[in-house]
Amino acid sequence: MKILYLNITTFFANKDMLAALESYKDSNGNSLDIIKYDYVYDESKVRNDDVFEKAFLAALRKHVPDFVFSFNFLPVVSKVCNIEKVTYVSWIYDNPEIFLYSYQVINPCNVVLMFDSKQYETFVRGGIKTVHYLPLAASTKRLDNIHYSSEEKKKFSADISFVGSLYTERKQYYDEILPKLDGYTVGYLQGIINSQLQVDGINFVEECLTPQITDAIQKASNLYPYPDSAETLEYLFANFIINRQITIIERKEILTMIGKKHPLKLYTYNQNSAFSPEGVTNMGPADYFAEMPIVFKESKINLNITLRSIQRGIPLRVFDILGAGGFLLSNYQADLAYHFVPGEDFVYYESRKDLLDKIDYYLKNDNERKEIAENAHRKIQNEHTFDVRIGEIIDIVTENQVM
DSSP: OEEEEEEOTTSTTHHHHHHHHHHOBOTTOOBOEEEEEEOOOOGGGSSOOHHHHHHHHHHHHHHOOSEEEEESOOHHHHHHHHHHTOEEEEEEOOSSOGGGGBGGGGOTTEEEEESOHHHHHHHHHTTOOSEEEOOOOBOHHHHHTOOOOHHHHHHHOEEEEEESOOSTTSOOHHHHHGGGSOHHHHHHHHHHHHHHTTOSSOOOTGGGOOHHHHHHHHHHHOOOOOTTBOOOHHHHHIIIIIHHHHHHHHHHHHHHHHHTTSOEEEEOOGGGTTOOOTTEEEEEOOOTTTTHHHHHHHEEEEEEOOOTTOSSOOOHHHHHHHHTTOOEEEEOOHHHHHHSOBTTTBEEESSHHHHHHHHHHHHHOHHHHHHHHHHHHHHHHHHSBHHHHHHHHHHHHHHHOOO
């Protein structure tokens, strides 16, 4: 089978997926024929790009692949694949992913793999027939072969670590629009934020946006959907403004709360260097390949605080923690509880108090903590590697015969 692989080096999962494709063999020992096509991801050109479209069409006609693969959905790629009647497989690992709402998503060439089962259900209910549910994965081959020095072990060892964005290094839509909103709208949005902060597992932000509130946000933000796109204003504002703001508040509050009781190491973007409350050591960024696995291996507890727009899905961070053999303490995510057993493969917290109680418990119970981490690593190795996912992707493509 011949696959034209869009090599997007800025996507974290790209290297692991490409390595798995290149080493993959089916049950008969047959390898895949992988053609790498370098693609520079530029949001301004993801919908239309005349230069790329011409070159890519020529590449498809030259190589005649069985299917094209990329991470995230690229409308411009779907457009060309649809013209040439070549199957286009895209595996989503961002949420929100605004380009999923491009009209190109209905092209019959598409096999769109969604890691968030809630997102998948939303599209299916909307009559979109090109989508499938597929969780993300980890490369235990790579993670199990990380070698590091005693100095690195000392540097990255910790009782508790959190690796992730604080989202204050990105565009601050909420802070920008706040001075432009009337008092009623500000109070209404604050009510939504405060309420959602109390609830894990269900996100009701989008449903709470009334026409009056939506209109006020639009006037203040000047944000509009793309003309060739089907996302609603409610989706746009809920996920790019409000859920992001909730995540900013939640992560800062939780890290600050933990730091008052236990030392915690935070690995985040350099732009967040000023965030260093009592008990929290801001370590700056951790390199995804060279340092992050060591953090996960050498931390007694690895936290996951999911971006609020990921409603049920398992973030890539979680797979990386479990694949590295780290112990995971996470907020509740339905997909995580479906694929892994709470209390056996990982632990989730139900409230701020419960989070602190479980930190206290698992810091004192080394054997139980290590056993849970080992269970999860074994399950990742058997069921959730990129090698396993490639077989599942090939089965989906074969079964659907999309073109």
